[in-house]
Amino acid sequence: MSSQGHSKEGHNPSASLVLHVDVLLLSVLGAFTLFSLPRAVVRLTRLSEWTRGLFLYSRATKTSATPSRVASNDGGSEKKSNVSVRAVDASASTLEAGSPSSGTPQRHMSSWSSAFPGLSWLLGMQVRQGYSIGRLLLIYAYIGVILYAGLLDSNPFTKPARAGLVTVSQVPLVVVLATKNNIVGALVGQGYERLNYLHRAVGRLVILAINTHAIGLLYEFVSAGRWRVVVTVPHLQWGLVALVCMDVLFLLSISTFREMFYHVFYVTHVIASILMMAAACMHSPQARPYVFAAVGIYGLDRILRVVKTRVAPAHLRAIPELGMARIEIPHINAGWRAGQHLRLKVLSLGMGVWGWAEPHPFTIASVSENPSGEGLVLMCKKAGDWTGKLYALAQRGSDGEAAKGKEVTVLLDGPYGGPGNTVITSFSGAMIIAGGSGITYALSTVEELLEMRAAGSSSARVVELVWSVRGPSSLFPMVPLFSRFLERARSSGVALQISVFYTRAQADDLMRSLQALPDGLDLAPGRPPLERLLLGVVDRTSAVCGELQEKPSGVLVGACGPTPLTEHAGNAVRTFDRQKFKSVGGVELQEE
Ligand SMILES: Cc1cc2nc3c(=O)[nH]c(=O)nc-3n(C[C@H](O)[C@H](O)[C@H](O)COP(=O)(O)OP(=O)(O)OC[C@H]3O[C@@H](n4cnc5c(N)ncnc54)[C@H](O)[C@@H]3O)c2cc1C
Numbered sequence: 001m002s003s004q005g006h007s008k009e010g011h012n013p014s015a016s017l018v019l020h021v022d023v024l025l026l027s028v029l030g031a032f033t034l035f036s037l038p039r040a041v042v043r044l045t046r047l048s049e050w051t052r053g054l055f056l057y058s059r060a061t062k063t064s065a066t067p068s069r070v071a072s073n074d075g076g077s078e079k080k081s082n083v084s085v086r087a088v089d090a091s092a093s094t095l096e097a098g099s100p101s102s103g104t105p106q107r108h109m110s111s112w113s114s115a116f117p118g119l120s121w122l123l124g125m126q127v128r129q130g131y132s133i134g135r136l137l138l139i140y141a142y143i144g145v146i147l148y149a150g151l152l153d154s155n156p157f158t159k160p161a162r163a164g165l166v167t168v169s170q171v172p173l174v175v176v177l178a179t180k181n182n183i184v185g186a187l188v189g190q191g192y193e194r195l196n197y198l199h200r201a202v203g204r205l206v207i208l209a210i211n212t213h214a215i216g217l218l219y220e221f222v223s224a225g226r227w228r229v230v231v232t233v234p235h236l237q238w239g240l241v242a243l244v245c246m247d248v249l250f251l252l253s254i255s256t257f258r259e260m261f262y263h264v265f266y267v268t269h270v271i272a273s274i275l276m277m278a279a280a281c282m283h284s285p286q287a288r289p290y291v292f293a294a295v296g297i298y299g300l301d302r303i304l305r306v307v308k309t310r311v312a313p314a315h316l317r318a319i320p321e322l323g324m325a326r327i328e329i330p331h332i333n334a335g336w337r338a339g340q341h342l343r344l345k346v347l348s349l350g351m352g353v354w355g356w357a358e359p360h361p362f363t364i365a366s367v368s369e370n371p372s373g374e375g376l377v378l379m380c381k382k383a384g385d386w387t388g389k390l391y392a393l394a395q396r397g398s399d400g401e402a403a404k405g406k407e408v409t410v411l412l413d414g415p416y417g418g419p420g421n422t423v424i425t426s427f428s429g430a431m432i433i434a435g436g437s438g439i440t441y442a443l444s445t446v447e448e449l450l451e452m453r454a455a456g457s458s459s460a461r462v463v464e465l466v467w468s469v470r471g472p473s474s475l476f477p478m479v480p481l482f483s484r485f486l487e488r489a490r491s492s493g494v495a496l497q498i499s500v501f502y503t504r505a506q507a508d509d510l511m512r513s514l515q516a517l518p519d520g521l522d523l524a525p526g527r528p529p530l531e532r533l534l535l536g537v538v539d540r541t542s543a544v545c546g547e548l549q550e551k552p553s554g555v556l557v558g559a560c561g562p563t564p565l566t567e568h569a570g571n572a573v574r575t576f577d578r579q580k581f582k583s584v585g586g587v588e589l590q591e592e
Helices: 013-044 077-094 117-124 133-151 161-178 183-188 192-223 234-251 255-260 262-283 285-308 385-400 436-454 472-492 508-513 530-547 563-574 578-583
Strands: 126-128 309-319 324-329 341-346 360-363 376-381 406-416 429-435 462-469 495-502 521-525 555-560 587-591
Touching: 013 133, 013 161, 013 183, 117 133, 117 563, 133 161, 133 192, 161 183, 161 192, 161 262, 161 285, 183 192, 192 234, 234 262, 255 262, 262 285, 285 309, 285 406, 309 385, 324 385, 324 406, 341 376, 360 376, 360 436, 376 385, 376 436, 385 406, 429 436, 429 530, 429 563, 436 462, 436 472, 436 555, 462 472, 462 530, 472 495, 472 521, 495 530, 530 555, 530 563, 530 578, 555 563, 563 587
Parallel strands: 429 462, 429 555, 462 495, 495 521, 555 587
Antiparallel strands: 309 324, 309 406, 324 376, 341 360, 341 406
16 A cells, blocks of 8 residues: 555545445444344343343252253163163153243244245345355445445556555454454344354455555566565565465465364464554554454454353263263353354363364253253264364263263353344244254254243244254164153143154164154154145144134244255245245244
8 A cells, every 4th residue: 555546635535435435334234233123122122131142150040850861872782772761761750740930932023034035035045055145145245345445446557555455444344254252243133153154255355455456566566677675665575474464364264274174274364364464554554543443353352252261160971872972061051042152172181282272163052041950061073183082082981980971171162153133932833953963053942942931931832853863873862851852842831843864774673772762752764854844833833823812923943954954944944835934924044
């Protein structure tokens, strides 16, 4: 960024233009905030909602003498089946009966997608993985605005300063979209992870802008035969540093690299971003206000993350059938909403020399203030190196300390993400779909619907949990918990159905041992027929509400798991019969 473009009075039209573009982007954010306001207002009329989902804490709860929520098996298949069936019987006999108490359910506010299903169908259509028409429209509109800012009355090759200004003017936006305590997300009622696609899109445009700026300047200096100044003049040297940082950021963010070496990606991302911002300040004073804004946003996020961090003892157990390590943290039992996740560090040398310092995200698998006394529960599937070490550690614990599991100390940073302004308990019906380890999301969501119903604070009358797994043996360790859910549903007046679908058949003796499943829990081969299941949930919800002479307040479809499954869920919602859609009060999709 040189002094080009300054008028005689010292006024810089390029600087004004990029500032106006930022004001325009803020106005767009304001418009989205206004759209989300009705739901936010309805949610926040309940005072407890102001703090729910912000900080983890411990609270005295009335615990019931329930057995372990998940059976841990330690023998062959025959023994496994005994464990499960015993656990089912035990759970059925120890649960307290009772009808919903006298709390009041939160008012339901329909989403825009329920109010305009046709438009929502169009905008929700997937063009490529993770990118719907709606998302692409937003990205293209943003590209249009940035090109306007970069090209209006300017040529990137003869006036490269403009591209430099465009670059720095977008830095606060890239940073805010990357934060976990996301102000944009809070305003539009979305978890930070749902805005990640925007962080990537804005980031790529910033990379394009800084490279355009650099090429323009180099062209200018080289064509004037002054290329040496680039490496000898300090502010240009800093410009080069910023350019290299940005290009490193870009190259190490490419999805193949990111997926293979997540922690290298993460560490370089943070270091290169900080260095880039410092270098930009040294390169041009015009960058400073934008960099200071970005530093403020990032600093606030880091402070909040420290404030949100908790260290607590935990019990670690292996669940061989699921290939998962289960972590119970009894001392932290409140403060999250169903569907939220946290970043976990396991402070044990068993995790390797660096492994204890690595944070990994996991969805909380239990309901806040759950009556089982287990507190916060995480279920972590063996997916790679770190989770493999966690599982090995859990297995070591299961040998000697089988009842409670291995004692470890964990560091939790969260909760983050979650349903935003959607109040899941305000729907009359819910179909919660999970694939594989996505069950963690489903468990906390279904449990929240049941517990809130038992407390009289949920409208949910009909709930269906659909779980797609590889083999039927995955169901074994979950039978006690599912039985407890079914019992809880019966005592609180919720029609709960749990349908487990497996794609790989297993030995006959194993299948026989799974025949003694409790009422309401089904096991079937194949992929879940989501369209048919959704129709069933909607019909049952309409029927139950009709019997009770209640106006149905819609059906929530929550989906978490592999992309084909969540896309299938999205299609099932989008292609759902319009008449039934209207009569049940709308069908709303929530993808995790
Ligand atoms: C919001 C969220 C919630 C999740 N909830 C659960 C859950 O409840 N249960 C469960 O079993 N798994 C969950 N996962 C997945 C889990 O975080 C990864 O499987 C785990 O971090 C893999 O680490 P690894 O080193 O063992 O495997 P790797 O082989 O290193 O990674 C496997 C995959 O996980 C990604 N990954 C690795 N580390 C991280 C990280 N720190 N942050 C984000 N992605 C990473 C990699 O990009 C790669 O695609 C969740 C992921 C996210 C983003």
